[in-house]
Amino acid sequence: MKAVVFDDEKTIRNVLKKVLEKEGLEVLTFETGKEAVSIVKEEKPDIVFLDIFMEECNGIDILKEIVSQDSYPFIVMISGHDEYKYIIEAMKHGAYDYIVKPFDINQIRKAVNDIKKSIDASPIVEKPTIDIIGKSPAMRNIFKLIGRASSSLEPVLITGESGTGKEVIARLIHAYSDRKNKPFIAVNCAAIPSGLVESELFGYEKGAFTGATHTKKGKFLVADKGTIFLDEISEMPLEAQGKLLRVIQEMEVTPVGSNNTYKVDVKIITATNKDLVKLTAEGKFREDLFYRLSVIEINVPPLRERKEDIPDLIELFTKQALEKHGLKRGGFTKEAVQYMKSYNYPGNVRELKNIIFKLVAIYRERPITPDLLPNFIVGDKIISSAPSWKEGLKKEIFRLIANNKKSIYVKLLSDFEEILLKETLKHTRGNISEAAKILGIHRNTIHRKIDELNIQIKEKNESFI
Numbered sequence: 001m002k003a004v005v006f007d008d009e010k011t012i013r014n015v016l017k018k019v020l021e022k023e024g025l026e027v028l029t030f031e032t033g034k035e036a037v038s039i040v041k042e043e044k045p046d047i048v049f050l051d052i053f054m055e056e057c058n059g060i061d062i063l064k065e066i067v068s069q070d071s072y073p074f075i076v077m078i079s080g081h082d083e084y085k086y087i088i089e090a091m092k093h094g095a096y097d098y099i100v101k102p103f104d105i106n107q108i109r110k111a112v113n114d115i116k117k118s119i120d121a122s123p124i125v126e127k128p129t130i131d132i133i134g135k136s137p138a139m140r141n142i143f144k145l146i147g148r149a150s151s152s153l154e155p156v157l158i159t160g161e162s163g164t165g166k167e168v169i170a171r172l173i174h175a176y177s178d179r180k181n182k183p184f185i186a187v188n189c190a191a192i193p194s195g196l197v198e199s200e201l202f203g204y205e206k207g208a209f210t211g212a213t214h215t216k217k218g219k220f221l222v223a224d225k226g227t228i229f230l231d232e233i234s235e236m237p238l239e240a241q242g243k244l245l246r247v248i249q250e251m252e253v254t255p256v257g258s259n260n261t262y263k264v265d266v267k268i269i270t271a272t273n274k275d276l277v278k279l280t281a282e283g284k285f286r287e288d289l290f291y292r293l294s295v296i297e298i299n300v301p302p303l304r305e306r307k308e309d310i311p312d313l314i315e316l317f318t319k320q321a322l323e324k325h326g327l328k329r330g331g332f333t334k335e336a337v338q339y340m341k342s343y344n345y346p347g348n349v350r351e352l353k354n355i356i357f358k359l360v361a362i363y364r365e366r367p368i369t370p371d372l373l374p375n376f377i378v379g380d381k382i383i384s385s386a387p388s389w390k391e392g393l394k395k396e397i398f399r400l401i402a403n404n405k406k407s408i409y410v411k412l413l414s415d416f417e418e419i420l421l422k423e424t425l426k427h428t429r430g431n432i433s434e435a436a437k438i439l440g441i442h443r444n445t446i447h448r449k450i451d452e453l454n455i456q457i458k459e460k461n462e463s464f465i
């Protein structure tokens with residue numbers, strides 16, 4: 001196997017040469033990329049290591065030129081920049097991998113070994129402006145997959161907990177594809193009443209059902225030549241799943257009540273925060289559809305598993321929030337950012353964003369110090385004495401509010417009542433009269449509450465859960 005290295009840094013050339021030779025490759029190195037295209041044509045290497053930024057030449061342009069040849073080697077971009085734009089751009093244009101300097105020799109070895117096992121690459125397009133953050137290894141991998149997914153026609157399935165950024169990723173795939181000037185149609189499958197899914201997606205003919213007073217184009221036809229994003233795909237009824245599978249296989253839709261079929265050219269991206277494999281095993285999701293949709297799968301890890309992204313996200317959202325309120329300064333102190341990093345964000349990036357927007361709205365230009373952060377973030381670290389149950393309750397209230405939960409009054413009161421009743425009844429071993437005395441309420445009320453809250457008493461005067 002032969003490798004060619006283009007990099008204007010001598011040490012990088014030397015290190016690569018050494019490592020690659022150890023891997024059994026024949027290695028040629030060049031300090032400029034000016035002649036790269038003709039060198040590659042002549043030398044026919046298996047792998048090219050290409051620096052993105054070299055004096056007088058641009059690695060991406062060279063990459064594009066090499067990739068436009070009929071047959072071309074695997075190209076590994078090396079760069080001192082870990083900005084997502086460059087990573088997406090490089091992967092998009094067919095780079096095999098993107099390695100950030102200073103690199104770990106093992107990364108190079110891994111790339112070479114993966115290449116030895118072989119795969120192939122792909123073509124073109126440009127950059128949009130979507131604010132997306134992620135320097136963690138996990139997000140870098142995701143950018144690589146976005147680059148790949150945007151140049152492929154295969155369906156993409158994005159999985160991950162709520163608020164991790166699945167929709168931003170779907171939009172990014174579209175924005176980097178050659179469909180970027182065509183529609184991106186987002187459909188939330190959970191928001192459509194189950195009986196209407198098919199007519200919504202595939203359209204209907206006038207008179208197809210009561211209320212169909214005119215012919216309506218389905219989302220697939222509206223998205224023609226562009227991308228359709230089917231969010232919360234797990235909520236799609238089984239019957240509609242069967243129809244969707246046919247649409248993907250045939251690339252044509254038949255509106256409800258129509259004899260006509262229409263050809264469509266739509267890239268399909270789906271997303272879910274559910275475990276589709278489990279739903280498939282339970283018979284709630286079609287297995288054949290699952291395999292068809294998950295040709296390219298992007299799993300977005302929860303924010304707590306990529307905390308190194310938090311400071312950059314804080315910076316972005318603070319900037320957005322300050323702009324929204326027309327403020328010139330403000331934001332979090334270093335200590336506050338440290339606290340923000342220690343919290344686990346069950347609501348992921350969305351929760352972090354909501355917290356920041358709320359704090360900036362309240363404190364405006366005032367620097368946000370740890371004492372201004374909500375209790376559930378600073379927690380016990382700031383409250384010196386052991387937190388009382390009231391403090392715990394306060395934390396829970398803040399947490400629910402920050403997660404945009406609704407109707408929390410009813411929820412909290414019923415949780416409270418349930419605990420109060422269960423614990424008292426546990427103490428009285430199920431004796432209701434005694435519990436009524438302790439609680440100071442009528443025994444009929446207790447009976448009613450037991451029914452309402454569905455509290456189970458296994459055996460009277462015995463134990464219960």
Ligand SMILES: Nc1ncnc2c1ncn2[C@@H]1O[C@H](COP(=O)(O)OP(=O)(O)OP(=O)(O)O)[C@@H](O)[C@H]1O
Pocket residue numbers: 131132133134160161162163164165166167168169272273313316349350353
């Ligand atoms: N990496 C990121 N950089 C910047 N903003 C992000 C990032 N990830 C998510 N966001 C922001 O967080 C919010 C939630 O993201 P998004 O709606 O894409 O999540 P989701 O995974 O689709 O959530 P759900 O499963 O609840 O629909 C959005 O406002 C989005 O702009």
Ligand SMILES: [Mg+2]
Pocket residue numbers: 166167231
């Ligand atoms: Mg979403």
